[in-house]
Amino acid sequence: xxxxxxxxxxxxxxxxxxxxxxxxxxxxxxxxxxxxxxxxxxxxxxxxxxxxxxxxxxxxxxxxxxxxxxxxxxxxxxxxxxxxxxxxxxxxxxxxxxxxxxxxxxxxxxxxxxxxxxxxxxxxxxxxxxxxxxxxxxxxxxxxxxxxxxxxxxxxxxxxxxxxxxxxxxxxxxxxxxxxxxxxxx
Numbered sequence: 001x002x003x004x005x006x007x008x009x010x011x012x013x014x015x016x017x018x019x020x021x022x023x024x025x026x027x028x029x030x031x032x033x034x035x036x037x038x039x040x041x042x043x044x045x046x047x048x049x050x051x052x053x054x055x056x057x058x059x060x061x062x063x064x065x066x067x068x069x070x071x072x073x074x075x076x077x078x079x080x081x082x083x084x085x086x087x088x089x090x091x092x093x094x095x096x097x098x099x100x101x102x103x104x105x106x107x108x109x110x111x112x113x114x115x116x117x118x119x120x121x122x123x124x125x126x127x128x129x130x131x132x133x134x135x136x137x138x139x140x141x142x143x144x145x146x147x148x149x150x151x152x153x154x155x156x157x158x159x160x161x162x163x164x165x166x167x168x169x170x171x172x173x174x175x176x177x178x179x180x181x182x183x184x185x186x
Contacts (some may be wrong), residue, residue: 002039003054010058014065023068026152030063032101036093046092052127053085056117059103060131063115072151077138083112084132084172091126093119099126106130107159108145109169114161132169 010032024030034055042048064070064080073079093099102118112132119127135143175181 011061014062018066024066026067026105029102029104032058032062036095036097041095046094056129059101059117063103078135078143080133080135083134087129089127107161
């Protein structure tokens with residue numbers, strides 16, 4: 001429930017900022033200021049590792065709202081789903097510590113879009129996550145990059161992600177939902 005209230009607050013604030021400051025370009029770095037709350041910490045008294053990814057969602061809500069992506073999604077009946085994510089931790093966020101979530105679109109491959117999130121204190125990175133997301137239709141099926149880019153009036157040649165992200169996406173891939181994926185530990 002804690003993240004639900006934060007999500008609603010971040011979305012409302014992002015709409016107000018967009019109205020006041022204008023729409024940001026898609027390659028902008030967006031920032032959301034947060035505080036580590038008692039509901040974020042674990043028994044070791046620092047932010048729980050799973051909470052980072054939940055809070056990084058707030059960065060995506062802010063970014064999609066302020067860049068106008070959320071409007072495009074609503075207008076076309078689309079939404080984004082996370083297909084892969086990886087996170088690296090460097091330092092712990094402590095109780096009541098203020099930090100920023102920085103979010104930026106870093107590119108795409110032939111099937112998905114990639115975002116980077118950072119938990120930053122001052123100018124120092126505490127944690128970084130890379131998110132691979134697909135755009136899908138509420139009515140079913142995926143949205144092609146051509147259709148997505150056309151809806152945003154973007155050029156065909158947008159940044160392709162670094163080679164290591166292709167390798168990571170391939171290495172962490174699960175079978176399609178149309179194929180079996182048995183849990184066999186042998």
